[in-house]
Amino acid sequence: MHLERLALILEVVGQKGHATVAEICAQSNLPKPTAYRLVQDLVSSGLLQSSARGEFAIGARLKRITRSDHSDPALLEVIAPALAKAAEEHGAAFFLSRLRGNWVEIIHVATPKTGVSYLHPGVGKRPMHACSCAKAIAALSPELLSHDELNGQLKRYTEHTITSGEDLAKELDVIRAKGYAECVEELERGISSVATTLGKTGIGSTLSIGATASVRVFTPPMRVKIGQALTEMSHELSSALGWDGADAKMKSA
Template sequence: MTAASEAKGRTGGVQSIERAFGLLEAMADAGGTMGLSQLATASGLPLPTIHRLVRTLVDLGYLRQEPSRQYVLGPKLIKLGESSAHMLSLRARPHLARLVDELGESANMAMLDGDQIVYVAQVPSRHSMRMFTEVGRRVLPHCTAVGKALLAGLPPERARDLLQRNGMPRYTEHTITDPEEFTRQLEAAARNGYAIDDGEQELGVRCIAVAVPQAPTHLAISISGPVGRMTEPLLHQAIPLLTEVSRALSTDLH
C-alpha cells in the first residue's frame, strides 16, 4: 500500500503531514537517499505534490538536496531520532531485564536505521564479562542475529537491495558472504521465527534474536554471550521466551 492510499484510509488526520512523514519513512527505508521520481513511485503521489512537500522539508532542515539533485535525510532528524531512541530504550529495559533474569545472558534491542543495525537498548549479563555490544553501536545486518531477524521480515527485493548497497564484508571465518546462502538463512528465520549469529560478527560469541511484531519501527530483541554458555539447551529455552517478551514489548509500545 502506498503512502497516498494509506492517507485516504485514515480520517481525522492532516493529509499534508501524513504525506510528509510518508516521504521521510520511504527515504529511510531506501537507505536515506532518493530522487523525486523514486519518491513518486514509492508514495504514489503526483510529482508536483512531492516537490512542494520536499521543498518544505528542505526549508525546515529535515531534508537536504545533494549536487546530484537527489534528496537525503537532513541532520535535523538526528535530534528527533536520539530522543525517540532514548524513549524506546526506557520502554524496553524492563522486558530485556526479564530475559536476563531468566536466561542469565545479556539482552539487547536493536533497530534497522537506514541500511544499518543500531543497538538502542541493553541490559547486561550478571556474569563478569566484556560486552560484545553496546548502545549506539552500528553494525551491518548480514553478520548479526538481530539483522537477520529484521531482514527476514522485509520484502525479499528490499533485503536484496540493502545487501547490494552495503556489500557483505567478512568479519570472521564464519561470516556469511554468499548472497544465496544468506537468502536461505533469511528464509529459515522467517519460517522458524528466530535467527542466530554463530560467531559471524565476533569469534566466540553466539546470539539469538526475534523481531518485535507490529512495532512502530523495525525492532528486534536478542540475547548474546560466549558460545560456552550459549549452549543448545539455552537456545531452546530462549526461543519461546524471546517470542513471548517480543509480543509483550510490542503491546507496551502501542
C-alpha cells in the same frame, strides 16, 4: 528525491527523539548545507521544531498527524525494563535494535547485575548479513538486501560468515520459519547471539530484541531456549506498546 530526503530526516529525528544537523548528516549521508536547508523547511512547515543546543524534534503539526511516538526514548520506557529483567534471569546481555535507514543499529543494552560473567555486544551499526538482530529484521524485509548486488560482496568477518547472496536467502527462510535469528561466530569468533523482531509488519518489524553470550554458554539447546523466551517477550512488549497482535506478533513455527 526531494521528498525522500525530507522523509529520511523526519525518520532520523523521530527515532532519536532529538537530533542536531550533524547527527542528521551522519545518519542520512546528506551534505550539511542540504540537510540544514531541508531542516529549516521542515521547521517552517511545523513538521520539526527547534529545541535547545541546536537540536530538532518532531513538530506539533506532525504529532497531530501521526498521534504516535516511536522515538527511542518512548520505546525504551516500555522495553528497557523487560530487557533488564531478562538479563537478570538469564545471566546474559539483552539488547534492543532498530532499523535506521538501510542498516540496523543496537540502541540499548541491559546487562545482569548478579555478578555473573557476560559479554557486552556494544551499541551501534551491525552488518545486515552477520548479526542476529539485523538478520531478524532483514528476514521480514528482504528488499533491504539486494542479492544481485550483494552476492560475492558480503564482507567476511570469520570463516562462519555468510558471504553468498544465495546462502543468505536460505538463511532468511530459516529465520522466518523459526521466528528468530541466530548468529554463531559469524561476526566474531567465540560469540553467539539470538534475536527476534517485535512484529511481522509495521514498526514492530523494524525493531528487534536479542541476547548474546559466548558459544560455550549459548549452546544449541540454550539458543532454542533463548529464542523461545525472546518470542514470548516480543508478544508481551507488542501488547504493552498497544500494537495490534495480528500485526505485531512473530510466532514460532
